[in-house]
Amino acid sequence: MKFLFHLGQYALLMQKVFSKPEKKRLYFRQLLVELESLGLNSLGIVVVISVFMGAVITIQTGLNLENPFIPLYLIGYGTRDSMILEFSSTIVSLILAGKIGSNIASEIGTMRVTEQIDALEIMGVNSASYLIFPKILAAVISFPFLVIISIFIGIIGGWLGGCVLTDVLSTDAYIVGLRYYFVPYYITYSLIKTTLFAFIITSVSSYYGYYTEGGALEVGRSSTKAVVYSSVLILLFNLILTQLLLA
Amino acid sequence: MIEVKNINKSFNDISVLNDVSICFEEGKTNLIIGQSGSGKTVLLKCIVGLHEIDSGQILYDQNDFSRMNFKERKNIRKQIGMVFQGGALFDSASVEENILFPLNMFSDQSFEEKLERVHFCLKRVNIENASNKFPSELSGGMKKRVAIARAIALNPKYLFCDEPNSGLDPKTSILIDNLIKELTIEYNMTTIINTHDMNSVSEIGDRVIFIYQGNKYWEGSSQQIFKSDNEQLNDFVFASKLYKKIREIY
Ligand SMILES: Nc1ncnc2c1ncn2[C@@H]1O[C@H](COP(=O)(O)OP(=O)(O)O)[C@@H](O)[C@H]1O
Ligand SMILES: [Mg+2]
Numbered sequence: 383m384k385f386l387f388h389l390g391q392y393a394l395l396m397q398k399v400f401s402k403p404e405k406k407r408l409y410f411r412q413l414l415v416e417l418e419s420l421g422l423n424s425l426g427i428v429v430v431i432s433v434f435m436g437a438v439i440t441i442q443t444g445l446n447l448e449n450p451f452i453p454l455y456l457i458g459y460g461t462r463d464s465m466i467l468e469f470s471s472t473i474v475s476l477i478l479a480g481k482i483g484s485n486i487a488s489e490i491g492t493m494r495v496t497e498q499i500d501a502l503e504i505m506g507v508n509s510a511s512y513l514i515f516p517k518i519l520a521a522v523i524s525f526p527f528l529v530i531i532s533i534f535i536g537i538i539g540g541w542l543g544g545c546v547l548t549d550v551l552s553t554d555a556y557i558v559g560l561r562y563y564f565v566p567y568y569i570t571y572s573l574i575k576t577t578l579f580a581f582i583i584t585s586v587s588s589y590y591g592y593y594t595e596g597g598a599l600e601v602g603r604s605s606t607k608a609v610v611y612s613s614v615l616i617l618l619f620n621l622i623l624t625q626l627l628l629a
Numbered sequence: 630m631i632e633v634k635n636i637n638k639s640f641n642d643i644s645v646l647n648d649v650s651i652c653f654e655e656g657k658t659n660l661i662i663g664q665s666g667s668g669k670t671v672l673l674k675c676i677v678g679l680h681e682i683d684s685g686q687i688l689y690d691q692n693d694f695s696r697m698n699f700k701e702r703k704n705i706r707k708q709i710g711m712v713f714q715g716g717a718l719f720d721s722a723s724v725e726e727n728i729l730f731p732l733n734m735f736s737d738q739s740f741e742e743k744l745e746r747v748h749f750c751l752k753r754v755n756i757e758n759a760s761n762k763f764p765s766e767l768s769g770g771m772k773k774r775v776a777i778a779r780a781i782a783l784n785p786k787y788l789f790c791d792e793p794n795s796g797l798d799p800k801t802s803i804l805i806d807n808l809i810k811e812l813t814i815e816y817n818m819t820t821i822i823n824t825h826d827m828n829s830v831s832e833i834g835d836r837v838i839f840i841y842q843g844n845k846y847w848e849g850s851s852q853q854i855f856k857s858d859n860e861q862l863n864d865f866v867f868a869s870k871l872y873k874k875i876r877e878i879y
Contacts, residue, residue: 505735
């Protein structure tokens with residue numbers, strides 16, 4: 383029952399968010415601000431996570447390959463496809479749900495409880511659209527770039543972990559693995575997933591922020607809810623999209 | 630002039646406003662007083678359309694606001710300035726940008742003209758030198774001044790203030806009250822102020838409306854208020870020792 387209520391309220395909010403903007407110039411400025419705060423400012427954390435994930439995947443695959451008949455270059459192949467299929471899209475999105483989701487929900491929630499949203503409405507602004515649309519658009523634009531960067535950094539991290547820090551395999555073998563049986567469609571699949579995750583994170587977090595009632599305590603609660611529900615939805619849609627796109 | 634006729638408002642079947650009718654006059658400071666939780670903020674937000682009323686009418690100079698569509702309401706909103714309880718300044722914008730905002734939304738002036746207007750408004754509320762500061766760097770009184778400057782940026786016909794001096798010291802409160810009163814006369818605005826501060830009543834109350842548990846209990850001038858025999862009103866007015874003493878002197 384409660385689920386249906388939230389679904390309906392979410393749908394109504396999205397309808398408001400995607401209604402035609404009146405002052406396009408104001409929106410464009412907001413978009414630039416959000417591209418910086420949601421996209422550019424997430425670059426650091428994405429790079430750090432990707433390096434470590436790539437390194438760990440490579441080392442662990444190496445440790446688990448005890449059979450001498452399996453060629454070592456398959457480790458490079460494994461790292462590449464793990465990054466593309468799952469880590470750079472789903473895991474990075476989950477981490478960004480934590481960072482961006484809480485950030486959005488607390489920002490919009492604070493604006494709600496301090497009546498800044500009321501002030502916008504009084505000035506004739508469609509507050510839902512003005513606050514939320516630039517965030518969704520900025521995330522949908524910047525996440526695919528973050529994923530591509532994450533894939534590359536992860537592969538470099540794999541090389542650092544497997545060939546430089548330890549000697550699980552040689553650089554030559556790693557490179558052979560990276561070039562082995564490449565399916566370009568996996569990249570498409572990964573980008574489609576990420577775009578949807580970007581939408582989920584920003585819209586769900588905005589939803590919880592926008593309907594915050596009360597004070598500072600409730601803002602904190604909304605931000606927790608935003609992270610929990612966007613993470614759960616990411617996992618759910620990861621399963622659904624994998625069935626639809628790969629199976 | 631704003632007329633409120635028989636409005637009702639409830640949240641989740643709990644009634645907050647009961648059949649409230651009030652007439653707010655032009656060029657006057659109309660004060661809505663009442664205990665915390667009596668429904669003052671809800672009443673104000675109903676009048677400006679931030680809450681939809683359940684029934685009744687809200688007339689802005691004879692135009693029925695409650696039956697207008699979004700576009701028609703926007704025309705009225707152009708003429709409304711509102712000062713929210715905590716100021717509601719946009720945290721991520723400087724003082725100057727805060728006041729530019731309504732101008733960007735509604736006015737077709739050039740950027741220079743808008744900027745000139747911003748500085749005129751800042752000067753009017755005596756904080757010219759704060760224009761590049763951010764809300765987090767301002768004191769409570771300064772925030773209220775900026776909020777007032779933002780509210781008058783578009784030369785409004787109607788000014789709404791929700792507890793404009795809550796959280797301020799007595800001296801700053803009086804300065805803010807008098808600023809609002811001066812602006813009301815200067816621009817001949819219909820001004821509606823929510824307050825629970827009896828000082829404001831005696832200082833600037835042209836017309837006073839007393840709300841008790843969502844009902845209008847009393848209405849009159851700030852002189853009459855000390856002589857009323859309404860029990861709930863007296864409870865409210867003479868809650869402090871100071872005002873009890875004043876009654877004895879009267
Ligand atoms: N959005 C809301 N949802 C439910 N109840 C509300 C809402 N806003 C206000 N109320 C209730 O309405 C009553 C009046 O509140 P309010 O107008 O804020 O009082 P005040 O006179 O202090 O400004 C309170 O009991 C409050 O709990
Ligand atoms: Mg209030």
